[in-house]
Amino acid sequence: MKRWISVLGPSAFAPLAIAIGVLCGCASSRPSQPPRELQAARDAYTRAESGPAREHNQAGLIEARQALDAAEQKYNEKSDEVKPLSYVAQRKAQIAEADGRAAAAVLGVAEEERASAGRSERRAKVALDRLGLAAKEESRGTVITLPGANMFATNEAEILPAARGRLAEIAKAVKQVVAENAPQDVGRKLVLIGYTDDVGSEETNLDLSARRADAVRAFFSQHGLSATMMETVGRGEADPIADNGTAQGRAKNRRVEVVVTPATPSPAQQ
Amino acid sequence: MNNQTISTAGLVLAFAIGCGSSVPPARVASTETAVRSARAAGAERVPDANHHLKLAEDELAKAKTLSSKKHRDEAEAMLHRAGADAALAAALTDEARQKAATEGLPGSVPAEQSPLPSR
Numbered sequence: 001m002k003r004w005i006s007v008l009g010p011s012a013f014a015p016l017a018i019a020i021g022v023l024c025g026c027a028s029s030r031p032s033q034p035p036r037e038l039q040a041a042r043d044a045y046t047r048a049e050s051g052p053a054r055e056h057n058q059a060g061l062i063e064a065r066q067a068l069d070a071a072e073q074k075y076n077e078k079s080d081e082v083k084p085l086s087y088v089a090q091r092k093a094q095i096a097e098a099d100g101r102a103a104a105a106v107l108g109v110a111e112e113e114r115a116s117a118g119r120s121e122r123r124a125k126v127a128l129d130r131l132g133l134a135a136k137e138e139s140r141g142t143v144i145t146l147p148g149a150n151m152f153a154t155n156e157a158e159i160l161p162a163a164r165g166r167l168a169e170i171a172k173a174v175k176q177v178v179a180e181n182a183p184q185d186v187g188r189k190l191v192l193i194g195y196t197d198d199v200g201s202e203e204t205n206l207d208l209s210a211r212r213a214d215a216v217r218a219f220f221s222q223h224g225l226s227a228t229m230m231e232t233v234g235r236g237e238a239d240p241i242a243d244n245g246t247a248q249g250r251a252k253n254r255r256v257e258v259v260v261t262p263a264t265p266s267p268a269q270q
Numbered sequence: 271m272n273n274q275t276i277s278t279a280g281l282v283l284a285f286a287i288g289c290g291s292s293v294p295p296a297r298v299a300s301t302e303t304a305v306r307s308a309r310a311a312g313a314e315r316v317p318d319a320n321h322h323l324k325l326a327e328d329e330l331a332k333a334k335t336l337s338s339k340k341h342r343d344e345a346e347a348m349l350h351r352a353g354a355d356a357a358l359a360a361a362l363t364d365e366a367r368q369k370a371a372t373e374g375l376p377g378s379v380p381a382e383q384s385p386l387p388s389r
């Protein structure tokens with residue numbers, strides 16, 4: 001070494017030393033630009049993380065993150081494996097994103113159906129309230145009680161003319177609860193149940209109550225409700241809601257109940 | 271389920287094993303199954319999914335060629351790419367089916383009536 005220095009002179013070594021230093025530096029430091037595949041994987045993960053996958057597919061995002069971390073590690077190690085690992089990491093992020101979107105689509109429909117059903121029922125209840133009727137929630141469904149006293153003459157099953165206007169308003173309100181073709185109302189039925197007081201024979205009352213329920217169905221059908229979604233039942237003097245010993249009680253027991261049965265859950269809600 | 275055929279650890283292991291041998295047949299069969307499943311799910315009918323299905327099929331073919339030439343590590347890497355693209359094709363197909371089922375009017379279109387077969 002001393003002989004080379006003496007031959008070349010110390011100044012000759014400076015450029016050589018710099019060149020060697022640069023080469024060593026290049027060999028030991030990470031490349032300044034990541035490979036295109038790694039950048040694509042990073043971008044795909046960022047996109048997936050900021051989309052529906054964040055809320056609906058966290059497991060997929062975790063897997064994508066792990067794959068990206070493995071690729072990053074190989075990049076730091078300057079390994080040739082960085083490109084194939086980055087490719088797989090990008091695909092995993094895209095899968096997480098697609099699965100997140102799919103889950104969001106399904107959940108979004110279920111939410112909309114629930115919200116829509118709630119809106120139509122609220123409108124119906126407001127309309128019924130204005131008509132002096134209550135919609136009671138029972139296990140069998142939503143029950144709307146139509147007082148029979150002013151709807152039918154004694155021992156008759158024909159709807160009185162004076163009652164038709166109000167009954168038409170009721171039909172409109174019931175229609176708001178049940179829209180036959182709306183997705184959220186698939187499977188709903190209207191069960192019209194006729195009742196009487198206990199005056200007269202049980203057999204006569206059963207027949208009368210059934211004919212009155214049929215009369216209401218026919219009326220509703222003429223006012224926009226589908227006959228195929230309505231069923232009628234005559235219960236006669238069964239299930240009194242008031243004391244048959246008083247005139248007021250008997251009037252209350254003479255009624256037709258409209259029971260709106262629950263809808264069949266849609267596939268999105270199941 | 272989508273990522274069964276994708277194993278980052280397996281990909282690293284592939285490189286560790288090195289060249290000079292073929293890929294085990296079971297490994298190739300596993301990737302073939304993933305590609306077939308994506309096709310059976312209807313990926314051809316969804317443009318984005320079809321693109322990745324084609325990539326998966328090309329990559330699978332290349333992997334088999336590499337394996338026959340005893341370039342095992344390269345074949346393994348190509349198989350992993352094929353598996354990843356097949357899984358993405360299947361996910362995109364599933365997404366399209368779900369959207370079709372939830373966007374059909376009037377009412378929802380049940381999955382069995384959708385134009386795409388169930389996965």
